[in-house]
Amino acid sequence: EVRLVQSGGAVKKSGESLKISCQGSGYKFTSYWIVWVRQLPGEGLEWMGAVYPGDSQTTYSPSVEGQVTISVDKSTGTAYLQWSSLKASDTAVYFCARRRDYGYYHFDRWGQGTLVTVSS
Amino acid sequence: SALTQPRSVSGSPGQSVTISCIGTFSDVGGYEYVSWYQHHPGRAPKLIISDIDKRPAGVPDRFSGSRSGATAFLTISGLQAEDEAHYYCCSYTGTYTWVFGGGTDLTVL
Numbered sequence: 700e701v702r703l704v705q706s707g708g709a710v711k712k713s714g715e716s717l718k719i720s721c722q723g724s725g726y727k728f729t730s731y732w733i734v735w736v737r738q739l740p741g742e743g744l745e746w747m748g749a750v751y752p753g754d755s756q757t758t759y760s761p762s763v764e765g766q767v768t769i770s771v772d773k774s775t776g777t778a779y780l781q782w783s784s785l786k787a788s789d790t791a792v793y794f795c796a797r798r799r800d801y802g803y804y805h806f807d808r809w810g811q812g813t814l815v816t817v818s819s
Numbered sequence: 820s821a822l823t824q825p826r827s828v829s830g831s832p833g834q835s836v837t838i839s840c841i842g843t844f845s846d847v848g849g850y851e852y853v854s855w856y857q858h859h860p861g862r863a864p865k866l867i868i869s870d871i872d873k874r875p876a877g878v879p880d881r882f883s884g885s886r887s888g889a890t891a892f893l894t895i896s897g898l899q900a901e902d903e904a905h906y907y908c909c910s911y912t913g914t915y916t917w918v919f920g921g922g923t924d925l926t927v928l
Contacts, residue, residue: 743824805870
């Protein structure tokens with residue numbers, strides 16, 4: 700069974716760092732991009748960026764580039780989204796999802812979401 | 820910027836509803852890569868339409884997708900109570916980037 704399991708919710712303060720994870724199982728991890736999508740409170744979904752476990756290539760939305768870092772450890776089948784200095788505006792639910800490489804442009808499995816709450 | 824969806828739509832059981840997703844020719848109108856996702860709050864979003872009009876295995880044929888110019892559409896026919904959820908469109912925008920719509924809240928009356 701294909702699964703994307705995300706780390707638990709986090710409550711942090713502005714300026715703190717955070718790394719959340721997304722572990723894939725039940726499929727060939729290195730053949731699918733892992734994408735990160737956020738949902739700000741009361742808002743819709745926003746594509747943030749992605750990482751390809753096969754070669755660790757990353758791509759970011761202009762709106763978040765420089766604000767977050769996406770990485771992957773293919774030995775454990777885990778992708779990460781991290782912040783070095785959180786802001787209150789980072790409060791959101793963060794989803795990971797997978798996208799098959801080579802000609803596929805949709806996200807066919809999603810994680811359950813990680814709620815990140817940042818207090819000022 | 821985000822694709823434009825109606826904030827909410829509603830319909831009675833058995834009826835049909837259509838959700839629009841307005842983009843530009845740099846996204847929805849420029850690529851054959853529009854997808855739709857169903858999201859019940861607290862659960863993982865679910866892919867229901869890919870590549871404008873393709874239904875993944877297991878998705879009921881009550882769900883259908885289409886496109887006209889730079890606007891994509893999701894039609895749900897034979898509404899059921901379980902269809903009450905948020906629906907998001909998403910389009911490829913080139914150079915490995917994507918954009919979502921603002922989401923539509925479907926209420927089954």
